[in-house]
Amino acid sequence: MNHITSRIQDFASAKAQSALLTVLAAGPIPKHVAFIMDGNRRYARSQHKQVAQGHGDGFEALKRILEMCMKLGVRCVSAYAFAIENFKRSPEEVGALMKLAEEKLVEMAQHGELLDQYGIRLNIIGKKDLLPPAVQAAVKKAEDMTRHNNKAILNLCMSYASRDDITSAVEASVRASLHSGRERALTQDDIDAHIMTSVVDSPPVDILVRTSGVKRVSDFLTWQCCEDTQIQFTDCYWPDFGLWDLLPIILDYQQKVWRQKG
Template sequence: MSWIRETELRLIERLTANILKAGPMPKHVAFIMDGNRRYAQKKHVERKEGHTQGFDKLAETLRWCLNLGIHEVTVYAFSIENFKRSREEVDGLIELARQKFSRLLTEKENLEKHGVCIRVLGDLTLLPEDLQQLIAKAVVSTRAHNKCFLNVCFAYTSRHEIANAVKEMAWGVEQGLIKSSDVSEGLLSQCLYSSNSPNPDLLIRTSGEVRLSDFLLWQTSYSCLVFQSILWPEYSFWNLCDAILQYQLSSQSLQKARDLHKEDQVLQQMEADRTCVTELLHHHGNGKPMDAQSQETMLLNYIASREERVRCFLNALQHKRDTFINDLSSQAVIA
C-alpha cells in the first residue's frame, strides 16, 4: 500500500473535521502504534501480517491528518528494545521496512504532490547496511519537501537519543566549537534527533497500554497524552477525532505551562551568562571595580559571542549529520 492513501473523507467525516477545526488544532501529533501483535493473534494470522496491517493503517491515518490540517506526524515504528524480540519477528520487521522504504522511492510523484518530507529519527548504524542506505535515499529524495512532515522513529529510544545529544555536545567541546559553559537545556534540545521539529502537541498511544515506552520523553513534557484501548490496525477516523477533542479541552492549560517553561529557560540562561561574566571578571580583572554600564556591556558581548559559538556548532553538527546521510544515500542500490 502507498505511504499516503488517496481517499477523501465522507460527508459526515468532513462535517466533523470542520467542527473540530473551529477550535485549537494540534500542529504536530505523535503516535505509539501499539497492538499489531495482539491484532494478529485476534485475527489468527501471523505476526508479520499484523505489522503489515499496522503500516497500512499508518498510510490511512496520514491522510486523515492531512484532511484535518495536521502537517507533522511522528510515529514510533521500531524501538531499539524490539531487537530483543524473537529472531523471526525482528527479521520480519526489518524486511517489512525494506519493502516499505523501497516502495516509497517509487512514489516520488505522490510524495511531491503532497509535499511530504520524510525524516527518520534513530541510530541507523544499528540496522543492516542495505536498509540504512534505503532509508537515507528516502530521506534525501524528500528533503526539499516542506508542506508536511513524517518523522519515523526507527532503531530509536528516547534515552538513546538524549545520550547521543550529550555526546554531540561533548564532541562540540572537544572540537573547540563550544565551551562547556555553553551546554544548557536549550542546547541539548537542539542536539536531539528531532531538533528540526516542534515538540508534539498531542501524543496518542493505542492498545490500552498507559506508558510511553521510552518514546519522546524529552519532547512530550508539555504535550497532551491520550491513551486509547483500540488496537492500532483497527484505528479509525473517529478515534483520532476523540483524541483531538481531548487535546482541545486541555490546550489552554498546556500552552500556559509551555509559556512558563520558556520564561524559566530564558531566566536560567541569563543567570548562567551573568555567572560566567562574573567569573571572567574575577579571573581576568585588573582589581579595579567595574561600573554597572561596563558590566552590562560585557554581559551583552558575552551573550553575543556565546550565541555565535552555538550557531557555528549547530551548523557543524547539521553538516556532519547531512554528510552521513548523503554518503549512505549515494551507496544505495535500488532493485
C-alpha cells in the first residue's frame, strides 16, 4: 500500500510540475540557458557517498533539468561537464569521471529516449583530443546518433575552457583570412563565427546559472555571455537543483524582458 501511495504522490507531483512549466512557457522564454554544474563533490560528502556517486547524481540532475527546459521551450542548453583545468585533479577522480562520461554517452546513444523525444541534437564542445580514446569513440557515436535531431540543442562541454575556445576561434579566423587571399583586419564577427557554440548553431547565452554558492564563471562561455546575459548564482549543490530552483530564475528573466518592452 505504501508503494502504491508513493507512486500516486509521484504522479500527482509530476502532473503539478508539468502544469507549472506550461504556465511559465506562456511568458518570454530564453533561447539558450547554460549551467555550471558545481557542487557534485561537496554534495557527495554531505550525503556520505563516494565522489563518483556524486558525479553520477549530477548527471541525473542534468537529465531532469534538460527535460524541464525542453518543456519550457528553451532551444539550447549548455552544461559545463569537465574543464580542461579538471585534468589537474587526482588521477583517481579524473579516471572515474572519464569512465562515467563514457558510460553515460554510450547510454545516451543506445537509449536516447529523452533526446529523441524532444528532437535534441547532442554536441560535445571542447578539445576532444584530450579525452581518452574510449571516451572519444563514445562521443562520436553519441553525436552521430542525434545528428538527425533539429528541434533543440544540448552542448555538453567536456575538456573545455573559454580561453582555449577564443584562442582556437582567432586561429581559425586567421587561417580563413589567409585562405581568402585578402588582407584585412579581423573583426568580432570573424571570431564569433568560429567560436565553438556558433559552429554548432547555438544562439548567444541568455541565462548562465552556477550552483553551489560559488560566484565566478570559471572560464566558461565568457565570449558567448553577451552584455544581456543574466548571470544567476544559487546556493544548492547541482545534484539537488530542481524546479523550485529554476523557477525564480525563469521568472526573473521574464520580468526583465517585460520591463524592457514596457
